[in-house]
Amino acid sequence: MTMDFQYTILIPILLFFSFVYNILWGRTRSPKIAGLISTTTILIAAVLSYYTAYQYFFNVGLVNGSYEKIIAFKMVWLHFSDTLVVDMGILLDPISIMMLVVVTTISSMVHIYSFGYMHGDDGFARFYAFLSLFSFSMLGLVVSSNIFQMYIFWELVGVSSFLLIGYYYQKPSAVAAAKKAFIVTRFADLGFLVGILLISYVTGSLDFAVLTDPNGPVMLQGASLGFMGLSVMTWALILIFIGGAGKSAMFPFHIWLPDAMEGPTPVSALIHAATMVVAGVYLVARLFPLFHIAAPNAQYVVLAVGGFTSLFAAVIAITQIDIKRVLAFSTLSQLGYMMAALGASGYGAEEGIGYTASMWHLFTHAMFKALLFLGAGSIIHAVHSNNMTDMGGLRKYMPITHITFLIGTLAIAGIPPFAGFFSKDEILVALHQSSHFWYWVEVITAGLTAFYMFRLYFNVFWGENRHYHHKPHESSLSMTFPLMFLAFMAIVSGGFFMFDFGAFISSNLVPYDIHIHWDIAGLSIFVALIGISLAAMLYLKPSGISTKMATALGPVYKATYNKFYFDEIYLFVTHKIIFNLIARPSAWFDRHVVDGFMNMLAWITNFVSGSIKGLQSGQLQHYAMSFVSGAVALALFFLYFMTR
Amino acid sequence: MIDGIGLQEILIVSTIMFFLGIYGFFTRKNLITILMSIELILNSVNINFVAFNKYLYPNLMQGHFFSLFVIAIAAAEAAVAIAIIIDLFRNIKTIDVEKVSSMKN
Numbered sequence: 001m002t003m004d005f006q007y008t009i010l011i012p013i014l015l016f017f018s019f020v021y022n023i024l025w026g027r028t029r030s031p032k033i034a035g036l037i038s039t040t041t042i043l044i045a046a047v048l049s050y051y052t053a054y055q056y057f058f059n060v061g062l063v064n065g066s067y068e069k070i071i072a073f074k075m076v077w078l079h080f081s082d083t084l085v086v087d088m089g090i091l092l093d094p095i096s097i098m099m100l101v102v103v104t105t106i107s108s109m110v111h112i113y114s115f116g117y118m119h120g121d122d123g124f125a126r127f128y129a130f131l132s133l134f135s136f137s138m139l140g141l142v143v144s145s146n147i148f149q150m151y152i153f154w155e156l157v158g159v160s161s162f163l164l165i166g167y168y169y170q171k172p173s174a175v176a177a178a179k180k181a182f183i184v185t186r187f188a189d190l191g192f193l194v195g196i197l198l199i200s201y202v203t204g205s206l207d208f209a210v211l212t213d214p215n216g217p218v219m220l221q222g223a224s225l226g227f228m229g230l231s232v233m234t235w236a237l238i239l240i241f242i243g244g245a246g247k248s249a250m251f252p253f254h255i256w257l258p259d260a261m262e263g264p265t266p267v268s269a270l271i272h273a274a275t276m277v278v279a280g281v282y283l284v285a286r287l288f289p290l291f292h293i294a295a296p297n298a299q300y301v302v303l304a305v306g307g308f309t310s311l312f313a314a315v316i317a318i319t320q321i322d323i324k325r326v327l328a329f330s331t332l333s334q335l336g337y338m339m340a341a342l343g344a345s346g347y348g349a350e351e352g353i354g355y356t357a358s359m360w361h362l363f364t365h366a367m368f369k370a371l372l373f374l375g376a377g378s379i380i381h382a383v384h385s386n387n388m389t390d391m392g393g394l395r396k397y398m399p400i401t402h403i404t405f406l407i408g409t410l411a412i413a414g415i416p417p418f419a420g421f422f423s424k425d426e427i428l429v430a431l432h433q434s435s436h437f438w439y440w441v442e443v444i445t446a447g448l449t450a451f452y453m454f455r456l457y458f459n460v461f462w463g464e465n466r467h468y469h470h471k472p473h474e475s476s477l478s479m480t481f482p483l484m485f486l487a488f489m490a491i492v493s494g495g496f497f498m499f500d501f502g503a504f505i506s507s508n509l510v511p512y513d514i515h516i517h518w519d520i521a522g523l524s525i526f527v528a529l530i531g532i533s534l535a536a537m538l539y540l541k542p543s544g545i546s547t548k549m550a551t552a553l554g555p556v557y558k559a560t561y562n563k564f565y566f567d568e569i570y571l572f573v574t575h576k577i578i579f580n581l582i583a584r585p586s587a588w589f590d591r592h593v594v595d596g597f598m599n600m601l602a603w604i605t606n607f608v609s610g611s612i613k614g615l616q617s618g619q620l621q622h623y624a625m626s627f628v629s630g631a632v633a634l635a636l637f638f639l640y641f642m643t644r
Numbered sequence: 645m646i647d648g649i650g651l652q653e654i655l656i657v658s659t660i661m662f663f664l665g666i667y668g669f670f671t672r673k674n675l676i677t678i679l680m681s682i683e684l685i686l687n688s689v690n691i692n693f694v695a696f697n698k699y700l701y702p703n704l705m706q707g708h709f710f711s712l713f714v715i716a717i718a719a720a721e722a723a724v725a726i727a728i729i730i731d732l733f734r735n736i737k738t739i740d741v742e743k744v745s746s747m748k749n
Contacts, residue, residue, distance in 0.1 A: 618745030621670055628666060
């Protein structure tokens with residue numbers, strides 16, 4: 001049975017209108033109206049997405065045993081040749097529909113939450129305008145039918161992220177963070193663009209449906225052309241992955257994400273935890289057949305980068321004090337999980353478990369990480385500080401935040417029956433099948449995750465009672481409702497033993513059953529419990545052990561606390577090496593040679609005109625004199641030569 | 645033909661007129677006088693045209709017509725020049741050509 005999905009074009013378009021309205025007229029109306037318009041449109045978009053999901057999975061359902069890719073809307077935008085066409089379109093398949101649901105759900109919750117969190121802020125309308133712009137771009141990104149369209153929306157989400165990180169533009173640190181995020185991701189996007197050009201050159205197509213057809217001609221193209229031992233297709237996909245790594249803040253582009261926490265907390269929850277940062281994972285998932293079949297080497301790069309980032313970020317997260325930065329590093333770590341799962345996945349129903357697991361983890365992670373961020377926002381709102389050291393014993397003051405935060409923490413730590421357990425288990429299964437080395441890395445990371453998350457939890461809600469300037473109190477309903485809703489999602493989105501994601505999403509669109517592998521799950525639960533008990537030992541009661549350990553570890557602790565000095569290394573490279581060795585000589589060349597040449601020309605003109613300007617006496621008769629003398633001289637000249 | 649007067653005599657007259665005009669053009673300070681000198685130059689040319697036509701090509705009329713053209717254009721030129729001079733006088737209250745040097749430098 002075929003369905004008409006044309007109405008899905010409304011989902012992004014509505015938000016675009018909301019953005020235009022708010023940016024043009026939001027300031028002149030009451031801020032409430034701006035908020036209401038944005039919130040209403042995103043809620044409508046959410047309802048439409050749920051309806052689409054229901055129609056797609058249950059009404060259209062399986063055709064010949066697999067889900068279809070449906071082009072709901074298509075419009076030719078640029079026509080290069082008969083095969084190379086840039087379209088604007090909407091592609092519906094299981095992952096794009098899942099992303100529609102994730103983005104609209106989290107975005108709606110963040111919109112509602114911001115009513116409380118941003119209450120009384122001067123830029124209320126601006127904030128909602130940017131939120132709408134972001135939601136529009138993100139939804140446009142996930143439904144892209146064409147890699148070039150995706151690139152356009154990819155840059156748009158980058159811009160909205162830049163605008164929202166720099167929302168408090170009076171704060172120099174926020175401005176610096178916004179610039180950093182934009183420059184780092186933009187730098188990575190250069191790779192993406194070159195990758196797109198390479199792919200279009202090799203395959204002659206930009207269409208996802210053509211590119212990812214496993215039996216299509218694309219899979220074999222580019223394999224023969226080689227460069228430095230790898231095929232052109234591999235290079236193209238590695239370059240595209242660089243773009244994805246930049247957006248998803250994979251090592252070595254991870255430096256922008258922790259700084260991005262300068263933005264308002266709801267923004268961190270929406271953009272820098274749940275939706276935009278998973279765009280990189282989504283991109284790899286979109287091109288997954290290409291990665292797996294045409295360029296296994298590129299897929300291994302995905303695995304290695306993802307696996308390394310997850311461990312690396314988890315280690316840093318242990319030492320951070322800023323509550324939002326801990327969460328930022330945990331986001332990095334979880335994104336690393338998703339990337340690693342994609343990197344380890346095979347193609348097919350059962351073999352493609354990594355693919356399913358990655359998307360599943362994306363889904364559950366969006367729920368519980370948004371929950372954790374919004375919870376952190378609620379705490380920050382009450383305590384007026386980002387620092388864990390200023391918090392403690394908050395469970396008595398903020399019961400709802402406490403319970404929901406605990407649920408989120410249990411979910412990310414991978415304790416059953418919370419959502420994170422199921423998806424993380426599947427990721428570990430996929431890694432176990434593929435690579436034992438990365439499997440053990442991720443198991444260790446799971447333990448670290450449990451440890452640092454519970455360190456955060458115990459420090460904030462237990463530990464010693466701080467002296468607060470005014471008594472912290474529970475946040476208003478507009479802030480606690482999203483917390484409760486997301487806490488509910490953090491419990492059930494993993495399936496709660498009732499269903500699993502294999503029924504909806506698989507690498508070749510054929511549904512299959514996922515079984516919990518208790519041997520692997522048991523180990524990960526055990527590791528998580530070790531992490532939790534360690535955290536409880538150190539932080540549940542005020543104790544000096546953690547400080548003593550920090551002092552004992554000395555330089556290691558310091559290096560970790562400073563994020564292994566990656567910021568400093570990058571600053572050194574950019575400031576000392578690039579600025580001094582490239583920028584300064586070029587500036588000198590420009591100023592002295594290029595400008596000097598122009599200045600010399602100007603000086604010569606000036607000098608010559610200055611020296612002959614005396615001829616311009618302004619006396620009519622002088623001019624007449626020269627004219628007549630010239631005429632007479634010419635006449636004599638001709639007379640002399642002609643009459644000979 | 646005029647008896648006893650050849651082409652040469654007429655040319656001598658016109659040359660004297662021409663250089664009188666040039667002299668006036670260079671030495672007079674009054675713009676009106678300069679204009680008159682220009683008329684002298686033009687008319688010496690007219691004499692040349694007519695004389696050459698009469699003495700060298702008596703059957704043709706081009707020389708006459710050309711001098712008629714020159715007279716017409718000289719009239720138009722005089723009108724424009726006098727308009728400029730009047731305007732100049734209105735603006736700077738003088739028609740002394742040495743005072744009119746705002747184009748200098």
